[in-house]
Amino acid sequence: MRAYRIAARYHLAELAKNTLAALLLAVLIPVWILAAPQIFAAASLAFRLRATGRTLTASTDHVGMIHGCLGVVMLLMAFLTFSAARQAGPFDRRLTAAGYPRTPLLLAKATSLLSAAALVALYTTVWTLAVWSPRHPGFLWLGLFTACLVYGSLGLVLALFLPGELEGMVVIFVTSNLDLLPQSPLVNPDPHGFLGPLLPMYGSTQTCLAAGLAPTTPLRPVAASLTWTAALTLVALLAFWIRTRERQGAGAWTHALSARAPRPRRTR
Amino acid sequence: MTVSPSTATGTALSARDIHKAFGRRVVLAGVDLTVRSGQTVGVVGENGAGKTTLLRILSGDLRPDQxxxxxxxxxxxxxxHPVLNNALTPFQHLRLFQEAFRLPHLDRAHELIDRLAFADHLHVPVKVLSGGTRQKLNLVLALMHDPDVVLLDEPYQGFDWQTYLAFWDLAAARRAAGGTTVVISHLAHDIDRLDAVIQLGHEATVMTEGAGR
Known part of the structure; x- marks a missing residue:
């Protein structure tokens, strides 16, 4: 328990020290929310909410606000977790090789991801409420929270395979654009085809649109987001487990056997 | 390529027939070595001779081909190269490694920090520390639990002369206490401080016992 507490405290402090991400969040979210009415025409937009099949009519600036906020929070969370994971990778290997228990370390990482996602979603929801009254504010938070989780865990996965920060940011930027664009009613008011619901941002976008504009709030998109989060997190966890699988402790032991016997083996 | 001990008392570390290649470039081809308990042994060789690769294999960080x-x-x-977390302070590093090593207190770590003279930087994020201070923390994390065998890869890079001498005082104290130390070293400066030297070369690996003592 103490191992978990120490690691969780330091992981949260580490995320909070990413001042660029904090600054971007603090500034971009209110700027976008306040600027949306000055950017989009006050016209109504009819679009089909795929999760319910119903056609909704909404003000263009409200749809633009949701689209923009999702774009900001998903990019920031991916940047935050990608940057932290790349930074911590070799250090975590050294720490676990020294004997730090891996389960509390993983739980601490999960805690910091969930906490950061919850806070980012809360901050964005509060600013939205300052200028607009979405129909289901709690669900708006949930949609933003799941967007943070999906892209937060994507950042963790990308940190495993990409060599540098620049490569990571380019991949995150391109992926998020291609993912979010077809989900927006502004460019795709009558979505069709099987591929849209399979994209990572489908669930979060549908949840946020329903939360802001629809009379009912479907749960299936939330499940889709959680499935993406679970799958991506599982990849990151497996990679962490494999990469930190080293010998620990005292006593006489033998390691680094031939390639035909890949696992370390104690001799007594 | 064989390095063998002159006596057979208390082997702390041994390697047999270590082979490692990166792609088509063979770095280690059949290295054997034995280090007895309480010895301070230097590993020397030209750039690219495989010193760091050998130490990583000895530590279990890198898998050999054979x-x-x-x-x-x-x-x-x-x-x-110091493996640290830039966002954390040296003290936070100590707390994490105290938990990893299951140490009841940090007395030994603070003793090492005093000897290496960086107690003033304990609560500053690592990312703003100088290269030398990062290296000091890197070294303290490796020594704070008084391991039986320690592998040091050019541990005094960036140290000033006083800290360099303090490092060798620490190594001597480890030796007096029966600890085994393998250090990638610069032969010309350090030979007098070593019990044996392992010379890595492309053609052969040679061990010289009683190098400087």
């Missing part, structure tokens, strides 16, 4: 390493006791590895 060969066996046997260690008696606790082992610690101080990597060539």
């Amino acid at each position: 060969g066996t390493v046997t260690v008696d006791g606790t082992l610690s590895h101080c990597p060539q």
Whole structure:
């Protein structure tokens, strides 16, 4: 328990020290929310909410606000977790090789991801409420929270395979654009085809649109987001487990056997 | 390529028939070595001779293509480039490694920090520390639990002269206490401080016992 507490405290402090991400969040979210009415025409937009099949009519600036906020929070969370994971990778290997228990370390990482996602979603929801009254504010938070989780865990996965920060940011930027664009009613008011619901941002976008504009709030998109989060997190966890699988402790032991016997083996 | 001990008392670390290649470039081809308990042994060789690769294999950080390493006791590895978390302070590093090593207190770590003279930087994020201070922390993390065997990869890079001397005082104290130390070293400066020297070369690996003592 103490191992978990120490690691969780330091992981949260580490995320909070990413001042660029904090600054971007603090500034971009209110700027976008306040600027949306000055950017989009006050016209109504009819679009089909795929999760319910119903056609909704909404003000263009409200749809633009949701689209923009999702774009900001998903990019920031991916940047935050990608940057932290790349930074911590070799250090975590050294720490676990020294004997730090891996389960509390993983739980601490999960805690910091969930906490950061919850806070980012809360901050964005509060600013939205300052200028607009979405129909289901709690669900708006949930949609933003799941967007943070999906892209937060994507950042963790990308940190495993990409060599540098620049490569990571380019991949995150391109992926998020291609993912979010077809989900927006502004460019795709009558979505069709099987591929849209399979994209990572489908669930979060549908949840946020329903939360802001629809009379009912479907749960299936939330499940889709959680499935993406679970799958991506599982990849990151497996990679962490494999990469930190080293010998620990005292006593006489033998390691680094031939390639035909890949696992370390104690001799007594 | 064989390095063998002159006597057979208390082997702390041994490696047999270590082979390692990166792609088509063969770095280690059949290295054997034995280090007895309480020895301070230097590993020397030209750039690219495989010193760091050998230490990473001895520590278990890198898998050889072939060969066996046997260690008696606790082992610690101080990597060539400091492996630290830039966002955390040195004190936070100590707390994490205290938990990893299951140490009841940090007295030994603070003793090392005093000897290496960086107590003033304990609560500053690592990312703003100088290269030398980062290296000091890197070394303290490897030594704070008094491991039986420690592998040091050029541990004094960036140290000033006083800290360099303090490092060798620490190494001498470890030796007096029966600890085993393998250090990638610069032969010309350090030979007098070593019990044996392992010379890595492309053609042969040679061990000289009683190098400087």
